[in-house]
Amino acid sequence: MSDLQAPRPVPDGERVVRTGGDGTDGIVRCERCGASEATLNVATGMLRCNFCRFEWSTQNALQAFDLDGAIGDLSGVVVGSGTADVTADPAVTLRCTACGADVVVDTTAAVHARCHWCRNTLSLTEQVPNGAVPDMLLPFSVSKDEAVKHVAEFVRKRTFYAHPRFRAEFQPENVMGVYLPYMVVDVNAHATVTGEGEHQTRSYTVQVRDSEGKTRSERRYDADVYDVRRSFDLHVDDLTVESSAQRLDRDTARTSNNVINTILPFDVENGVLYDPRYLQGFTSERRDVDVGVLRPAVLGQVSDIARWRVDETIAFYDRGVRWDTTDVDVRGERWVSAYLPVWLYSYLQTKRDGSTLLHYVAVNGRTGETMGSVPLNVPRLALVASVVEVFGAAAAAVLWVLT
Amino acid sequence: MTGVQALAAAADVTASLGSSDEGSGKVMLLLLLLAGPLYAGWVHLRYRNTDKRHHHESETRSDMLDVQAQDVRTGARTGLRSSRMQGANSRKVRAP
Numbered sequence: 001m002s003d004l005q006a007p008r009p010v011p012d013g014e015r016v017v018r019t020g021g022d023g024t025d026g027i028v029r030c031e032r033c034g035a036s037e038a039t040l041n042v043a044t045g046m047l048r049c050n051f052c053r054f055e056w057s058t059q060n061a062l063q064a065f066d067l068d069g070a071i072g073d074l075s076g077v078v079v080g081s082g083t084a085d086v087t088a089d090p091a092v093t094l095r096c097t098a099c100g101a102d103v104v105v106d107t108t109a110a111v112h113a114r115c116h117w118c119r120n121t122l123s124l125t126e127q128v129p130n131g132a133v134p135d136m137l138l139p140f141s142v143s144k145d146e147a148v149k150h151v152a153e154f155v156r157k158r159t160f161y162a163h164p165r166f167r168a169e170f171q172p173e174n175v176m177g178v179y180l181p182y183m184v185v186d187v188n189a190h191a192t193v194t195g196e197g198e199h200q201t202r203s204y205t206v207q208v209r210d211s212e213g214k215t216r217s218e219r220r221y222d223a224d225v226y227d228v229r230r231s232f233d234l235h236v237d238d239l240t241v242e243s244s245a246q247r248l249d250r251d252t253a254r255t256s257n258n259v260i261n262t263i264l265p266f267d268v269e270n271g272v273l274y275d276p277r278y279l280q281g282f283t284s285e286r287r288d289v290d291v292g293v294l295r296p297a298v299l300g301q302v303s304d305i306a307r308w309r310v311d312e313t314i315a316f317y318d319r320g321v322r323w324d325t326t327d328v329d330v331r332g333e334r335w336v337s338a339y340l341p342v343w344l345y346s347y348l349q350t351k352r353d354g355s356t357l358l359h360y361v362a363v364n365g366r367t368g369e370t371m372g373s374v375p376l377n378v379p380r381l382a383l384v385a386s387v388v389e390v391f392g393a394a395a396a397a398v399l400w401v402l403t
Numbered sequence: 404m405t406g407v408q409a410l411a412a413a414a415d416v417t418a419s420l421g422s423s424d425e426g427s428g429k430v431m432l433l434l435l436l437l438a439g440p441l442y443a444g445w446v447h448l449r450y451r452n453t454d455k456r457h458h459h460e461s462e463t464r465s466d467m468l469d470v471q472a473q474d475v476r477t478g479a480r481t482g483l484r485s486s487r488m489q490g491a492n493s494r495k496v497r498a499p
Contacts, residue, residue, distance in 0.1 A: 072468070158450050198480070198488040221483040229473040237464040252453040264457035301459045304496045308460040309467045311493050316474075320491025323498045374450045385443040392438025399432055 014077040016084075017065050019135040019336075020127040021273065027097050028123045028277060030054060036120045039280040042143045047277050058273040061136030067336055068269070071235035074188040074332025080135030081127055082274070082337040083183065085290040088130040094122045107132035107286045111276050123276035131181065131243075131287035134337040136271035139278050140177055140365040147343035147363045148172045150370040154361055163375035166347055166359075176346075177365065179279055179339035180260070181243045181287035184268045185298050187236040188332035191306035194230075195324045197317035198223040223319050230310045234328075236302055238268050241294055243287040243337065255358045256373035263364040263371055266340045274339070284339060291335050303328050341365025349375045460496055 027036045033052040041048040046057040062068035067080065090107045099118040105111065111124040111132055127133045142150075152172040159167060202222040207215050242248050242261065250258050272278075303326045314321050343363035350356050361372030434441065448454055492498040 071466075161446055161450055195493075196477075197474075198491075200486075201479070203486075218484070219486070220481075221486060222479065222481045223483060223488070224476055225478045225480055227473075227475045227477050230470060231473075232470040233466075233468040235466040235468070237466075239459065239463050252451070256451070256453075258456055259452055261457045262452070262455040264459075265462050300497075301463075304460040305463055305465050307493065307498055308496075309465055312467070313470060313472060314493060317488075319486070320488035321493040322488060322490040323492055325499055371452060371455055373452055376447065376450050381443055381446055385439040385446075388442045389439025392435045395438075396432050396435035399428075399435065403428060 014079065017067060017078060017080050017135075019061070019065050019080045019082050019274070020133070021125070027120050028125060028275070031056065037280075038277040040139050040278050040282075042140050045139050045141055047275065058275050061271045061273050062269060062336070064273055065135070067135075067334060071186050071188050071237060071332075071334075072233070074186060074334055076332055078332070078334040079291060080336045082133060082135035083291050083335045084127070084129045085292070086129060086131040086288055088128050090130050090132065090286055092124060092128065092130065092132070094124070096120060096122055109283050109285065111279050111284055121280070125274075125276055131337075132284075134181065134274055134287065134339050136268075136336060137179065137274050137278055137339040138266055138268060138271045138341055138366060140282070140341040140343075142341075142343065142363060142365050142368050144175065144177065144343070146368060147175050147177075147365075150363045150368055151175050151343070151345045151361045151372070154370050154372050155374060158374045161377050161381050163349065163377050166349070166375045169347070172345060174345065175343050175361075175363070177282040178342050178344050179282055179284040180247060180342050181285055182240050182266075182338050182340050183243045183287075183291070183294055183298075184271075184336045184338050185236070185239045185241065186334040187234075187239065187298070187302050187330060189234045189236070189302055189306075190232070190329045190331065191234045191303075191310075192229070192231045192327045192329075193307060193310050193323055193325070195228050195322050197226045197228040197314060197321040198319035199226065199317055200319050221319070226317070228314065228317065228321055230313055232306075232310070234302070234306050234309065236305055238265070239298060239301060239305075240264055240266060240268060240338075240340075241298060241301070243289045243294060244285050245288055246285070248289065253357070256360045259360050259371040259373050260342060260344070260362045263342065263362050263367075263369045266364065266366050268338060268340070271336075271338055279339070282341075287337055298333075299328060299330065302330075345372070347375065 030038055030049040032054040035049055035051040037050040038047050046055040048055045092105050094103050096115040098120045101115055101117045103113045103115050103122050105113040113122050115122055124132055200221055200223050204220055205217050206220050208218050209215050247257050342365055345361040347359045348356055359373040359375055363370045
C-alpha cells in the first residue's frame with residue numbers, strides 16, 4: 001500500500017473508545033511476588049514472572065473494549081484511543097518508582113528501559129500520542145527456534161544464485177522478534193459496481209485466406225452484451241494495514257518491505273490487552289502514521305474486496321466483465337491500533353555504486369508463514385541465462401525449419 | 404529488457420496468441436527465443452520476490468449481503484476472434 005494520499009475529511013460522529021487502562025508508567029510488578037521482570041512464554045502465550053514462575057494472561061482486547069460488535073451495526077467512526085494522531089515526541093522520560101531516577105525511553109524501537117541506578121525494568125504503559133502504546137497486541141506464538149528453522153529453510157532453497165557475501169554471512173540465529181505497528185479496520189459499507197459483460201452465444205470455425213493465398217481455419221465467437229450492475233452491503237472484518245511510514249515504503253529497488261506485507265494476515269481477533277511485559281525480549285516499532293492518512297488506502301482496499309466478492313455473482317458472463325465504476329459508500333468504520341509479531345532476518349546489501357538495498361526474510365509470529373528476499377549473484381545468473389538463451393535460440397531455429 | 408519485464412511481456416503475448424494452433428506455434432517460438440531473459444526473470448522473482456504482496460482482496464474476511472443485480476442486454480457482437488472479452492478486468496485488483 002504505497003499510494004498514500006492527502007488526508008480525507010473524517011466522517012461525522014467519531015467515537016473514541018478508551019483502551020489505555022489505569023496503568024502508570026514505571027515498574028510493572030508481578031501480582032504474586034512483586035518482581036519487575038516478566039516475559040512472554042511463547043509456548044503457552046502467557047506472561048511468566050522470571051522470579052516466581054507465576055503465569056497469567058491478559059483479556060481478549062476486542063471483547064474487553066466491545067470493539068467486536070456486529071459490523072452491520074457500525075455507523076460513523078469508532079476508534080481506539082491508541083489510534084490518536086501522533087503529535088508527541090517519541091522520547092519519553094520515565095521516573096523510576098523504586099529510586100526516583102529519571103530514565104529516558106526512545107519509543108522508536110522499545111517500550112522498556114532499565115533504571116541505571118536500581119536496575120529495575122521500567123515500562124511504558126500510558127497512552128501518550130506518540131504511537132508507542134497501541135490498543136492491543138498479539139503475542140508471539142512461533143518460537144525463535146521455529147523462526148530460525150523457517151528462515152534457514154527459505155534461504156537453503158535459494159543458495160545457488162545467492163550473493164556470495166550473503167551466503168558467507170548468513171546466520172539465521174540472528175533473526176529478531178519485532179512487534180510491528182498495524183491498524184486493524186472493520187468497515188460497514190454499501191458498494192455499487194457497474195460495467196459491461198459478455199455472454200457467449202456461439203462458437204464456430206471459419207476459413208480465412210492469408211496474404212500468400214493459403215487457407216486456414218480460425219475460431220470465431222458471438223456474444224450478447226449486457227450492462228451489468230451489482231449493489232450490495234459489504235462488511236469487511238479485520239482489514240490489516242501497516243501504520244509505519246518506513247514499512248509503507250514499497251519501493252523494491254530500495255527495500256523489501258513487500259515481503260513483510262506478504263506474511264499478512266494475522267489472527268487479530270485473538271489480540272490481547274496491551275501489557276508492556278509481552279514486549280520484553282523483543283523490539284518494537286512505534287506507529288507514526290495516522291488514521292486520516294491511511295483512510296484513502298483502506299478505502300481503496302475495500303473497493304478491491306468489493307470487486308473481488310462480486311465475482312461470485314457474474315458466472316453468467318463467461319467471456320468476462322469489464323468494470324467501469326466502483327462506488328463505496330462507507331456507513332461505519334472501526335479502527336484499532338495493534339502490535340503484531342514478526343520474526344525478521346535482515347541483511348543490508350551495499351552495491352558497487354554505493355547504494356544500499358535492505359533484504360528481509362520475514363516469518364509471521366503467529367502462523368509461521370515465511371517470505372523473503374535474497375540478494376542475487378548477478379554475474380552467475382547472467383552466465384547461466386546466456387547458456388539457456390543459446391540452447392533456446394537453437395531449439396527455436398530447429399522449430400522454424402521443421403514448420 | 405530485464406528478465407522480469409520479459410516474463411510479463413511473454414505472459415501478455417501468450418494470452419493474446421494462444422487460442423489457435425498457429426498462435427500456439429508462434430508462442431512456442433517466442434518463448435524459445437526469449438529463453439534466457441525468461442529464465443533470468445524467473446530466478447529473480449524466486450529470489451527477490453518483488454512481485455509478492457498480501458492479497459487483501461481475497462485474504463480479508465468479508466460478507467456480501469442484500470445483493471441487488473440489474474443486468475440489461477444492450478446488444479450483440481459477432482465474429483469475435485478472442486475467447487475472452489476485450490478489456491475484461493473483473494479479477495484485476497486495481498480496476499476502476
